[in-house]
Amino acid sequence: MALLEIRNLKKHFPVGGGFLGRGAETVKAVDGVTLSVEDGETLGLVGESGCGKSTLGRCIIRLIEPSDGQIVFDGQDVTALDADDMRVLRRRMQIIFQDPYASLNPRMRVGEIVGEGMQIHKLAKGGELRDRVMQLLARVGLREEHFDRYPHEFSGGQRQRIGVARALAVNAQFIVADEAVSALDVSIQAQILNLLQDLQEEFKLTYFFISHDLRVVEHISDRVAVMYLGKLVEIAPAEAIYANAQHPYTRALLSAAPLPDPSRKTERMVLQGDVPSPINPPSGCSFHPRCPFAEKICSEVEPALVRDGDHSVACHVFGPGATVGRAAETV
Amino acid sequence: MSDGVQRRFLGMRITPLTERRLRSFRANSRGFWSLWIFLAVFVLSLFAEFIANDRPLLVSYEGELYYPALFTYPETAFGGVFQTEAEYREPEVQELITSKGGWMVWPPLRYSYGTVNLSLNQPAPSAPSAENLLGTDDQARDVLARVIYGFRISVLFGLTLTILSSVVGVAAGAVQGYFGGWTDLLFQRFMEIWSGMPRLFLLIILASMFIPSFWMLLGLLLLFEWMSLVGVVRAEFLRTRNFDYVRAARALGVNNVTIMRRHVLPNAMTAALTMLPFVLIGSITALTSLDFLGFGLPPGSPSLGELLAQGKANLQAPWLGITSFMVLAVMLSLLIFIGEAFRDAFDPRKTQM
Numbered sequence: 001m002a003l004l005e006i007r008n009l010k011k012h013f014p015v016g017g018g019f020l021g022r023g024a025e026t027v028k029a030v031d032g033v034t035l036s037v038e039d040g041e042t043l044g045l046v047g048e049s050g051c052g053k054s055t056l057g058r059c060i061i062r063l064i065e066p067s068d069g070q071i072v073f074d075g076q077d078v079t080a081l082d083a084d085d086m087r088v089l090r091r092r093m094q095i096i097f098q099d100p101y102a103s104l105n106p107r108m109r110v111g112e113i114v115g116e117g118m119q120i121h122k123l124a125k126g127g128e129l130r131d132r133v134m135q136l137l138a139r140v141g142l143r144e145e146h147f148d149r150y151p152h153e154f155s156g157g158q159r160q161r162i163g164v165a166r167a168l169a170v171n172a173q174f175i176v177a178d179e180a181v182s183a184l185d186v187s188i189q190a191q192i193l194n195l196l197q198d199l200q201e202e203f204k205l206t207y208f209f210i211s212h213d214l215r216v217v218e219h220i221s222d223r224v225a226v227m228y229l230g231k232l233v234e235i236a237p238a239e240a241i242y243a244n245a246q247h248p249y250t251r252a253l254l255s256a257a258p259l260p261d262p263s264r265k266t267e268r269m270v271l272q273g274d275v276p277s278p279i280n281p282p283s284g285c286s287f288h289p290r291c292p293f294a295e296k297i298c299s300e301v302e303p304a305l306v307r308d309g310d311h312s313v314a315c316h317v318f319g320p321g322a323t324v325g326r327a328a329e330t331v
Numbered sequence: 332m333s334d335g336v337q338r339r340f341l342g343m344r345i346t347p348l349t350e351r352r353l354r355s356f357r358a359n360s361r362g363f364w365s366l367w368i369f370l371a372v373f374v375l376s377l378f379a380e381f382i383a384n385d386r387p388l389l390v391s392y393e394g395e396l397y398y399p400a401l402f403t404y405p406e407t408a409f410g411g412v413f414q415t416e417a418e419y420r421e422p423e424v425q426e427l428i429t430s431k432g433g434w435m436v437w438p439p440l441r442y443s444y445g446t447v448n449l450s451l452n453q454p455a456p457s458a459p460s461a462e463n464l465l466g467t468d469d470q471a472r473d474v475l476a477r478v479i480y481g482f483r484i485s486v487l488f489g490l491t492l493t494i495l496s497s498v499v500g501v502a503a504g505a506v507q508g509y510f511g512g513w514t515d516l517l518f519q520r521f522m523e524i525w526s527g528m529p530r531l532f533l534l535i536i537l538a539s540m541f542i543p544s545f546w547m548l549l550g551l552l553l554l555f556e557w558m559s560l561v562g563v564v565r566a567e568f569l570r571t572r573n574f575d576y577v578r579a580a581r582a583l584g585v586n587n588v589t590i591m592r593r594h595v596l597p598n599a600m601t602a603a604l605t606m607l608p609f610v611l612i613g614s615i616t617a618l619t620s621l622d623f624l625g626f627g628l629p630p631g632s633p634s635l636g637e638l639l640a641q642g643k644a645n646l647q648a649p650w651l652g653i654t655s656f657m658v659l660a661v662m663l664s665l666l667i668f669i670g671e672a673f674r675d676a677f678d679p680r681k682t683q684m
Contacts, residue, residue: 061582090584103575107346107597117583150346163579170583 002036003174003206004060009033009069011055015279027278029055030066031230034305037174042200042207044221044238046214046253048275052230053210057176060208061093062086073174091121094167098179100159104151110137110162111147117170136165140195157188164195168203176208181216193220214257218242223310226250229278229286234319236311246311246319248291285316293317295324355676362672365665376483383440383476386419392433400438409433420446442473444480444633456641456648466650468641474651478658480633485662488549489615493607495553496614500560501596501603507561508568508599509591515565522558530555538626548627552617559610560603567599605677608670612663619659635659 010033012026029052037043047053059066062078071078073093081089097103104113115133118124124132134144140161151159160180167175177196181189197220199205211217217224218238225235226249234247245251248269255269271290276282282289288298297316305314306321313319357363381388386399392409399419406417409427417424420441428435442448442463448471451457455471465474507515534551541547571577572595580590621627622636635655642652 058578063578063582087584087586090582093582095579095582097575097579099575103579105576105580105594107348108593116580116585120583120585120589166579166583 003039003074004037004208005070005072006033006035006056006060007070007072009056009059009071010067011052011059011064012067025279028230028281029278030059031281032069033227033230033232035225035232035235037206037208039173040200040204040206041222042209042220044217044224045208045210045227046212046217046224047227049212050275050278051227052278053212053227054178056227057095057178057208057210061090061095061176063095087121091117091170092172093174093176094170094172095176095178096160096163096167096180099183100156100163101151101183103163104159106151109148109150110142110154113151113162114165114169117166121170123170133165133169136169139199140165140168141191155188156184157191160184160188160192161195164192164199168199171203173204174206174208176210178210179212180209182211182213189216196220214242214253226253229276229281231286232305232312232314233287234311234313234315235305236313240311244311246313247287247315248293248318249287285314297324352676356672359672359675362668362670362675365668365672369662369665369669372482373486376479376486379479379483380443381438383442383444383473383479384438385441385443385446387435387437389436390419390428390433391435392428393431440473440476440479442476444472444477445631446473446476447471448473456645456651458648459650465654466648468638468651469645469648474638474654477633477638478635478654481635481638482658482662484545484628484633485615485618485635488545488618489611492549492552492556492614492618493611495549496556496610497560497603497607499553499557501564501599503557504561504564505568505591505596505599508565509572509587509595511569511572515569522561526555526558528555534621535624535626538621542629543627544629548618548621552614556610556614556617559613560606563602563606564599567602568595571595571598601677605670605674608666608673612666612670615663615666 009030010028011030012028014026031052033056035043045053045056055064058064060071060078062071066079069079073089076085076089078086078089108116111130111133114136115129118129118132123129130147134147137144137146142158142161142165146154146158151162154162163180180196181192184192193216196207200207207220209217209220218241221238223235224238224241226233226241226247228249234241234245234250236244236246241250242254245254252269252271269292272292273290276286276289282299284297284299284301285291285294285303288294291298295317301316303314303316303321305312306319308320311320313321315321316323375382380400384400388398388400390397390399390409397404397408399417403416405411405415406413406424406427409417409424410431411417411424411427419425419435425435448457448463448467451467451471455467456469457463457467457471459466463473463475465478468474468477503518507518537543537551543551568591574594577590577594580594585593618627619634619636619639622634623640625637625640627636628634635658638651638655639659642648642655645651
């Protein structure tokens with residue numbers, strides 16, 4: 001059974017609007033996402049900025065209350081839990097933030113930051129707490145004398161290690177990594193990614209890895225989900241996404257990613273126009289105004305996410321759900 | 332950048348940031364010296380009973396020691412006839428004590444704030460003389476003694492009002508800023524209405540119904556004074572509640588009260604602390620103006636505002652007006668200098684992390 005199942009999750013933010021919220025429009029940040037994360041796997045979630053990746057991640061651990069839909073974590077419906085049960089569950093789901101400078105309280109010592117979760121959940125106290133924090137610091141590659149220092153005395157990579165230690169302190173099994181390495185130098189990114197992978201093996205962790213960087217996601221993920229304007233457009237095992245992308249948007253993303261091999265020429269697929277406003281998404285397939293393969297049906301009917309084995313695509317033209325055009329040639 | 336060595340200040344562990352602020356405060360010599368002068372005067376005034384009193388500090392009578400400044404002794408204790416408390420300033424009482432080889436240690440000023448100088452050789456208010464250094468007021472009470480006690484009560488009142496109103500104001504601002512939304516909206520509208528109340532008239536009406544005591548006056552002023560800090564604290568909470576480290580704490584399951592106290596309040600306190608000296612100034616001025624109008628502390632209390640009113644009513648006795656003006660001006664200037672140095676030391680642009 002999947003560790004996490006998201007069913008038709010929606011998060012709509014009201015914007016503008018008059019007195020008492022009348023006449024307000026809504027931003028459909030997450031608009032009907034259904035996916036599942038298996039125990040021990042890493043699911044990568046990619047998409048442009050503003051497509052709702054972070055909102056989805058935050059909804060899962062209920063930092064944001066979803067507007068609609070269900071989140072089932074290990075058989076429990078997270079959205080239906082009251083505050084007390086939620087607090088218990090929070091031990092098992094944690095988050096690592098993007099900006100290592102904003103995610104650590106500048107007035108707290110590293111020991112206090114990492115130990116806070118243990119203290120809140122009464123996992124340890126006093127000398128035992130100190131010992132366990134020390135162990136954790138050592139485990140994420142920091143030294144014991146860092147215990148009494150303040151966050152500003154560390155580099156970005158070290159700060160991110162503190163953030164990882166904080167998430168691990170409560171023995172979390174499921175970690176949402178929200179652009180966890182995006183703010184770091186490439187060399188430091190690799191270190192943190194390797195640390196995350198080592199920790200995954202050691203503690204049997206499950207990652208929900210949000211990133212806009214396809215190469216990072218390729219490196220760490222078992223499966224990759226691609227998101228566009230609040231909806232999933234494609235989800236498949238990592239190799240399948242990179243070798244055999246179906247959805248035109250996924251292909252456009254892949255062709256935009258730089259390759260380390262200058263001799264390999266790829267055809268660049270440059271998208272026209274900007275991401276449409278999530279307040280007023282286009283009719284039918286929300287990607288159709290920018291899609292070079294769009295047919296008439298694309299602007300009329302919203303494509304469903306159709307599954308073929310472990311590869312799901314939401315497209316009228318390509319993939320298992322294709323009904324028109326070049327479907328036959330590409331599958 | 333600290334090299335891992337913890338600095339200490341007054342025995343407490345301090346952060347490098349605090350250390351920088353202390354250094355910055357010290358570097359502002361005007362504010363730094365103002366703080367020391369103000370503290371020295373304030374601490375001295377706390378011992379006003381030992382500086383200006385109409386009872387001796389120590390009396391030796393028939394080999395026994397008495398402490399009239401602290402305890403009450405009847406005149407009969409010194410061989411007098413009255414059962415009431417000894418009037419140590421009376422020549423007869425002094426005679427009784429010294430005649431049997433006793434002696435008395437007087438404070439430097441032999442007047443308390445309520446002591447009437449009965450041996451004036453000119454009508455009150457009398458001009459400064461060797462006996463009354465700053466003259467007497469219109470009830471023949473020593474002005475210097477009244478100023479010492481008046482300073483003390485002003486500062487104590489101001490400090491108490493400042494502390495209480497910051498506690499209430501910070502709590503109110505924190506709740507509004509942290510929860511935002513409807514809580515914030517309703518609370519803000521309430522405050523707009525509340526701050527629109529004519530506070531001076533309300534105080535005057537209430538003061539005419541009851542004779543306000545120190546604590547009651549404090550409560551009345553607190554009804555309005557608490558709003559001065561709400562704005563800054565609310566703004567800081569609104570800003571900080573969306574920081575990632577607050578989100579992280581929420582994700583850890585830390586409850587709201589703890590998040591507010593541990594993660595948000597320390598940031599908001601910087602802004603609030605910077606305003607505290609100015610709130611103190613406002614509180615002292617509020618009390619003085621009420622006293623000036625005659626709606627302040629009970630009649631007879633030593634008060635700078637009341638002295639100011641006497642100065643206005645007795646323009647032929649300029650020592651009243653000049654004294655009260657000088658005391659107020661110097662006290663408020665010192666506090667302004669301290670406040671400015673405080674504000675600069677906490678300025679994030681100067682002492683950035």
